[in-house]
Amino acid sequence: MENNVIIKISHLFKSFGEVKAVNDLSFQVRKGELFAFLGVNGAGKSTTISMICGQLRQDAGEVEINGRNAVLASGETKRELGIVFQDSVLDRPLSVKDNLRSRAALYGITGRSFEKRLGELMELLDFSSFINRPVGKLSGGQRRRIDIARALLHRPEILILDEPTTGLDPQTRMLIWDVIERLRKDEGMTVFLTTHYMEEAASADYVVILDSGRIAAEGTPYELKTKYVNDTVSVYGASEEDMKRLGLAYTPVRDGFRFSVENTGEAVALITAHPELFRDFEVIKGGMDDVFLAVTGKELRGDNK
Template identity: 40%
Template sequence: MTVVEECAVRTVDLGKTYGDAPAVVGLDLAVPRGVTFGFLGPNGAGKTTTISMLCTLLRPTAGRAFVGGCDVVAEPHAVRERIGLVFQETTLDLDLTAREALRFHAELFGVPWRESRRTVAAMLDLVGLTACRDRPVREFSGGMRRRLEIARGLLTAPQVLFLDEPTTGLDPQTRTVIWEHLHRLREERGITLFLTTHHLEEAEHCDRLAIIDDGQVEVEGSPAELKAEVARDTVLLRTRDDADAVRLVRERFGLEASAGPDGVRLSVADGAAFVPKFCAEAGIPVLSATVTPPSLDDVFLHHTGRTIRTERSGPLTVDDVGRRR
């Protein structure tokens, strides 16, 4: 079996340029089958452009891409038969009932009537919407609509389900429910989940992550591997004299520190070991101490020089323009 056949998604030097403006540059991915793979990056990083190319909605201007072993340019119909797609913005007809929305989608894909009745019922049950199957979609909450869109994406038994910012605009509790459904369907059906996100908490659900910024992948690995690479804890100390504490951290421990409204902040390899050592040697009363292990935001900062929450400056990208429409 070739590498392309082994992978759910494989890209080689994939790129997309609009005029002189590159949106995606030199993308090389090898996503194994049956995993949850995430693209983590801020708005405008190239996530939606990439997923649009992989789903045959945009034609690449460089490189090649394969989904389910099929070339997205040479075999677009075969790719579409192998994928499901949940768009970032809702595309449901609000006047249809949940059952009607799924049956309409099944008819568009040529699913026989008897088979579609059975499949629609199974999908509604999978996402917990059976009791609401005859209610119009306009009466659904944001979380219910998202679950219905996931059911629609699964209707044709795809090998890969693409989810573009799957929980954008949802409250934390609803996000948790959505992810419970996603984990369950992957376990039951063995499909590959390929998602884009700028939510750090959501990225933690992935088996593997690619951090993307300005159209290029900066680093790839599991969340644990990426955080281990940073390998420094953040320590926050509140003391009787924060200015003197900063001086002592620098002079006695050889570490950089800064004082702010919330206390003295520094990074150190082993925060749990540093705190009692500082308390014993500094001679300054410590009122409180907090140790935070590396986060994915720290990883993003390490590789890009800014946090993922930093507002993008400069001209709008194609992704930015698409979101504002």
């Protein structure tokens, strides 16, 4: 398998009537990496995920999981995928245990094997206190933990998380991210993530930004930030005359001044050339929010602009 690729998408197309939801999409996900798939609502993220999971048949193109065609070898590829859907899809009237038991049986995990796996997941996701409660009576955060437990029941190689932390409290978000990090570290699990939180995408190994079913940009967070957004330099304790000497557009802030440079190299050159001016300063790289805005012209949270 080339470069340890675990998911390979090649020239994928999917239309719903006149709407081209996915339009010639190609990308690769490497084993063990955290892959972030970004895009505004309707960009084609969920449609792509549905095709990866075999829920939806593509019009053209190919999806390969671990070197196998996902359509032709759907039974085997399904065992390699664990999916956390955007909305909880567990049976609300049934207890957590009943839900997990019935889903585990679909992977051939029954009896003692199930009890053992349940114990491991209870420890990992800390849900022993509500194991017998109906899923419909759980809080959003508790339910999310059970959704993740369900996805992990069969020890998948790839964990697909479709906006897993949307609407959750910070504590639960942190717990979920701790779990994801542990799974990646301890089990080498590949995580395919869609999210609206840019700070989550910032910690990804690789990012693909989708716009109208096409890739608008891709790369590591560093590459994207370097390519699409400026660095911000804040200078403290300098006078306005000093700033004018630099010949750059600047903005006064409470304790100093702020200006923008194309990249960190430019900032370093300025600092080296004017050491007397840069006695107290900070250089901040542009964030993923800025990358997303620069690439798509849209903000990820709230309405599109």
